[in-house]
Amino acid sequence: MTALLSRRFWSRYGLLVIGGTIVGVMSVAALLAPWITPYDPTALNVDVLLQPPSAAHLLGTDALGRDVFARMLFGARVSLWVGFVAVGLSVAIGLALGLAAGYFGGLVDEIIMRGVDIMLCFPSFFLILAVIAFLEPSLLNIMVIIGLTSWMGVARLVRAETLSLRSRDFVDAARLAGAGPVRIICLHILPNAVGPVLVSATLGVAGAILVESSLSFLGLGVQPPMPSWGNMLMEGKDVLEIAPWLSIFPGLAILVTVLGYNLLGESLRDLFDPRLKR
Amino acid sequence: MIPTPLLSLRDVARHFSVRRGVLDGTDRVLRAVDGVDLDVARGETVGLVGESGCGKSTLARMAVRLMKPSAGRVLYAGADIWNGTPADMDGTARDGGTAGTRPGPVRNAAHDWTREYPRRVQMIFQDPFSSLNPRRSVGAAIGESLAALSIGSRAWRRGRVAELLERVGLAPDHSARYPHEFSGGQRQRIAIARALAPEPELVVCDEPVSALDVSIQAQVLNLLRELQETMGLTYLFISHDLSVVSHVSDRVAVMYLGRLVELAPGDALLAAPEHPYAQALVQAAPVPDPARRAARAALLTGDVPSPIDPPSGCAFHTRCPHAMDICSRQDPAWTATAPGRSVRCFLYSAA
Numbered sequence: 268m269t270a271l272l273s274r275r276f277w278s279r280y281g282l283l284v285i286g287g288t289i290v291g292v293m294s295v296a297a298l299l300a301p302w303i304t305p306y307d308p309t310a311l312n313v314d315v316l317l318q319p320p321s322a323a324h325l326l327g328t329d330a331l332g333r334d335v336f337a338r339m340l341f342g343a344r345v346s347l348w349v350g351f352v353a354v355g356l357s358v359a360i361g362l363a364l365g366l367a368a369g370y371f372g373g374l375v376d377e378i379i380m381r382g383v384d385i386m387l388c389f390p391s392f393f394l395i396l397a398v399i400a401f402l403e404p405s406l407l408n409i410m411v412i413i414g415l416t417s418w419m420g421v422a423r424l425v426r427a428e429t430l431s432l433r434s435r436d437f438v439d440a441a442r443l444a445g446a447g448p449v450r451i452i453c454l455h456i457l458p459n460a461v462g463p464v465l466v467s468a469t470l471g472v473a474g475a476i477l478v479e480s481s482l483s484f485l486g487l488g489v490q491p492p493m494p495s496w497g498n499m500l501m502e503g504k505d506v507l508e509i510a511p512w513l514s515i516f517p518g519l520a521i522l523v524t525v526l527g528y529n530l531l532g533e534s535l536r537d538l539f540d541p542r543l544k545r
Numbered sequence: 546m547i548p549t550p551l552l553s554l555r556d557v558a559r560h561f562s563v564r565r566g567v568l569d570g571t572d573r574v575l576r577a578v579d580g581v582d583l584d585v586a587r588g589e590t591v592g593l594v595g596e597s598g599c600g601k602s603t604l605a606r607m608a609v610r611l612m613k614p615s616a617g618r619v620l621y622a623g624a625d626i627w628n629g630t631p632a633d634m635d636g637t638a639r640d641g642g643t644a645g646t647r648p649g650p651v652r653n654a655a656h657d658w659t660r661e662y663p664r665r666v667q668m669i670f671q672d673p674f675s676s677l678n679p680r681r682s683v684g685a686a687i688g689e690s691l692a693a694l695s696i697g698s699r700a701w702r703r704g705r706v707a708e709l710l711e712r713v714g715l716a717p718d719h720s721a722r723y724p725h726e727f728s729g730g731q732r733q734r735i736a737i738a739r740a741l742a743p744e745p746e747l748v749v750c751d752e753p754v755s756a757l758d759v760s761i762q763a764q765v766l767n768l769l770r771e772l773q774e775t776m777g778l779t780y781l782f783i784s785h786d787l788s789v790v791s792h793v794s795d796r797v798a799v800m801y802l803g804r805l806v807e808l809a810p811g812d813a814l815l816a817a818p819e820h821p822y823a824q825a826l827v828q829a830a831p832v833p834d835p836a837r838r839a840a841r842a843a844l845l846t847g848d849v850p851s852p853i854d855p856p857s858g859c860a861f862h863t864r865c866p867h868a869m870d871i872c873s874r875q876d877p878a879w880t881a882t883a884p885g886r887s888v889r890c891f892l893y894s895a896a
Contacts, residue, residue, distance in 0.1 A: 436676035437686075439611055440739065444690035445663035458680040 283534035289527025297343035306334035308341040309492045317510045325496035329502060335513065338494035339520055345495040348478040348523065349410050350472040356414025358468050361421025366452050366460075368422070369429025380426070381420045391416040394516040396479065401486045409488055413475050420458040421467055462539040473525040480521050496521050549623040550584035551779050552608060552747055557581045557617035558803075559603050562763040563853060575853045577603040580617070581802035585747065590773070590780040594826065596849055600803040601783045605751045609668045609780060610658065626658050631650060663690050667740035671752035673732035681734050684711075684720030690743040709738040713768060729762035737768065747779045751778060756782060766793060785832050791815040794887070797821045802860040803852055809886045819888040821865045834861050858863070859890070865869030867892055 277284075296303060306324075312332035320327045326335040331425030368379040395412050402408045432438060433456065441451050483497025491498055496517040503513030558579050562572040578600040579788045585591045606612040607619055610626055619626050638654065667690075677686055684706045685692075691702045707717035711732040724732055739750055750769065754762040770793065771792040772778060784790045791799055791811035799820060807820040814883050825845045828862035847864050850856050856863045862872035872892050880893045 283554050419721070435680075436670045437678040439688060440668070440670065440676050440736075441693070442611060443663055443666075444693050444739070444743070445660050446689065446693040447659075449694055454681065455678050460679070468888075490862060504645055 278465065280534070282530045284540070286527050286530030286532075286534055289336060289523060290468050290531050293343055293524050293527065294347060296340055297347050300337075300340035300344055304334065304337040304340055306337035308333060308337040308494050309395060309464040317506065317513075320512055321512070326516050327510065329499075329513050330506060330511070335499075335516060338499060339496070339516060341448050342494040342499060342517065343520065343524075345406070345489055345493065346476045346521075347472075349406070349413065349489075350528075352410040352466050353413035353417065353475040353479075354471040356411065357418040357471060358421055360414070360418035361542060362425055362457075362464065364418070365422040365425025366429055366456065367465070368457065369426040370433055370448060372430075372450055376426070383422050386416070389416075392478065392481070395482065396485070396487060399436060399482065404482070404487045404490060406489060406493075409482060414480050417471060417474065417478075421471070422464055424467055425460055427461055429456055432456045432459050444539045463536075466536040466539060469528055474527035475530070476528070477522065477525055548586070550620075551587045551622060552585040552622075553620040554581050554608065554780065555618045555620060556620060557604070557607060557614045559600075559607060559612065560615045563661055573853050574694070576803050576854060576855060578607070578614075579852075579855070580861055581800075581803075581805055583805065583808075584758065585779060585781055587746070587779055588777060588794045590782055590793055592790035592797035593781065593783045593799060593800060594785065594790045595800035597785060598849060598852070599800045600852070601785075601800055602751055604800070605668065605781070605783055607665055607747050609749050610662045611668075621662070626662060648739065651722070654693050662696060663694060663745075664743045665745055666747045666749065667700045667745040668749045668751060669733070669736055669740050669753045672756050673729055673736050674724075674756075676736050679724055681723075682720065683724065683727075686724070687720070687734060688740055689739065694743065696743065705742065706738075709741055710735075710794050712741070712772070713738045728759050730765060733757060733761075734768065737772070739764075741772065744776075745778070747781065747847070749781045749783070751783045752785070753782075754789065762789070771791070787815065787826050799826065802849060802855055804860060805878055805889070806861065807888045809883075809888075812884075813886065817822045819882055819886070819893060820861075821867050822861050822889075860895075 277542070285501070287466070310333065315324065315332045317326045317330055318324055318328045320336075322333050326334065326339060328334055359444055364379050368376040394416055397404075398412050399408065402412075429452075438451060441455050479495065480486055480497035483495045484501045486498070486501060488497050489495035491502070499517040500514055500521075503510070503517065507514055558581070559577050560579075561575040561577060563575050564572055574893065581604060582634075583591070583593075585804045593604065594603055601890075607614050608620070613627060618631070624630055663797070677683075677720065681689075684703070687709055688702045688706045691697060691705060695700070697705065701702065703720075706720050710719055711718050714733060715734055715738070719727075724735070727735065733756075737753075754765050757765060769780070773780060782790060782793055787797075791814055794811040797809060797811050797814045798805050799814070799818075799822065801822050805821045807814070807818070809819070809823075812822060813826060822845075829845070845864050845880075850860070850863055858871070858873045858875050859865070859877050862868045865872065867890060877889045877891050877892075877894060879887045879889050881887045882893055
């Protein structure tokens with residue numbers, strides 16, 4: 268009986284638990300980085316260059332003698348921070364535009380959604396590259412530019428949600444109660460659209476982490492000596508043959524974290540989908 | 546002089562344009578409501594019956610000002626609710642005719658009907674599951690109009706919500722709970738309390754009991770009647786169930802394909818329907834007596850014609866057992882057949 272129960276539990280919530288665990292562990296590691304490792308992620312040490320993983324240096328050291336584990340932990344801070352801020356920005360823009368387009372319809376909808384179409388026409392990664400090339404590649408710029416180029420999905424989603432909620436009887440009832448558009452949007456539509464937005468935001472974090480890593484790998488993202496998984500990969504590629512741990516571990520971290528957010532997002536989506544209930 | 550009706554629909558119509566295929570670009574017009582005249586006097590209950598799709602709900606949405614008529618006017622206490630200034634509350638209405646029939650720039654200082662109308666007219670919806678926001682507490686739902694219109698202080702509103710809950714037969718401490726914790730009948734009571742919150746004069750009930758169990762229907766109908774007596778409410782009661790409508794209504798209007806075809810006192814309509822469509826409706830109502838059931842005449846055949854291309858003349862002639870030549874050519878006018886009774890059918894206009 269218990270075995271049956273637990274098998275049903277795992278088939279239903281297994282991915283949620285795995286995704287949640289990965290995201291949780293990564294977040295805790297990033298938050299507690301200075302207390303987990305004794306090493307300074309930017310401190311050079313010429314005595315220990317390119318050492319393989321050992322008890323002293325769990326994941327080895329890089330070409331400048333810096334502890335890879337410490338750099339990974341502080342790199343997690345960068346990745347997650349970029350992920351959250353960029354997604355926060357894109358969700359804020361997407362929500363505002365999606366709600367306006369869906370609720371007001373007509374010309375407002377037409378203008379906003381054609382704006383979305385235009386934004387989607389740009390190959391966003393090259394747009395980001397171009398903009399970063401003009402501006403200086405700082406952490407703030409990266410977060411803002413990722414946020415500004417990734418809100419279209421949220422806007423479409425929120426618009427669709429708003430369109431279906433707007434025709435529900437309780438919205439008509441609120442209108443009959445004398446509620447204005449702002450009150451209806453904030454109290455009646457937004458709270459009912461939160462689920463799908465949360466899912467999309469979770470998936471968005473994975474996307475933002477990938478973009479940040481790619482930018483950093485290309486040298487247009489987080490600038491050394493500040494560690495990020497992307498620029499660690501870049502530094503590791505030159506010594507791939509003699510010190511593979513420099514590339515393997517940051518690469519794994521990106522893979523696992525993105526996987527974790529995707530699993531979490533997908534299972535949240537299933538959880539919110541009434542068609543998949545029971 | 547006849548007192549001004551509380552609500553008065555004057556040749557009200559609502560048309561929707563229906564887009565056709567990509568190749569055939571012309572839009573066609575769906576006439577959901579096509580020229581309805583209906584008065585509701587203060588304190589009475591007017592019923593509105595008809596099959597699904599006949600335009601009942603569209604008419605209701607225009608009566609509560611959720612939808613603007615494509616043509617015609619909706620007058621409240623004599624004033625046009627889209628571009629008129631409301632008359633005073635006491636029923637001695639000033640003539641709303643100054644506003645004119647053509648939609649145009651608002652004359653004199655525009656009256657804020659969007660805030661005024663909720664305090665006069667409210668609505669009870671058919672489905673108590675979709676009419677309550679699942680993420681708002683019962684108290685917030687009932688107090689919505691008070692909060693939205695900034696009526697009273699927060700504490701006063703809380704007291705009013707408790708009072709309303711008691712009035713509809715629920716406990717005052719239910720206000721902190723959420724709609725999913727209640728049954729359909731209880732939810733409909735919540736919806737009724739919400740409609741009563743701003744102390745409206747007219748309540749439009751759009752199939753208020755159709756979604757409920759038969760045992761609950763009677764309870765809710767009795768509650769509505771009791772509230773009408775204690776609060777002096779006026780009802781526009783819409784349903785597809787002729788027996789319910791004629792039971793609760795003083796007068797019943799029968800609607801077919803966007804138009805009214807008969808207007809009669811509730812019991813008279815049930816006992817002796819005049820319009821062939823009303824006769825068919827009465828015959829179609831379930832009768833709990835096998836002996837009488839056998840005597841029933843043939844029911845209507847065929848479907849309701851599309852409101853996109855309504856039949857010419859009398860819209861009912863395609864299904865009418867008594868159809869004559871004139872029916873497809875000319876639209877029948879109203880004929881008074883008895884005091885307070887009129888019908889739109891050529892069978893009666895000859896007399």
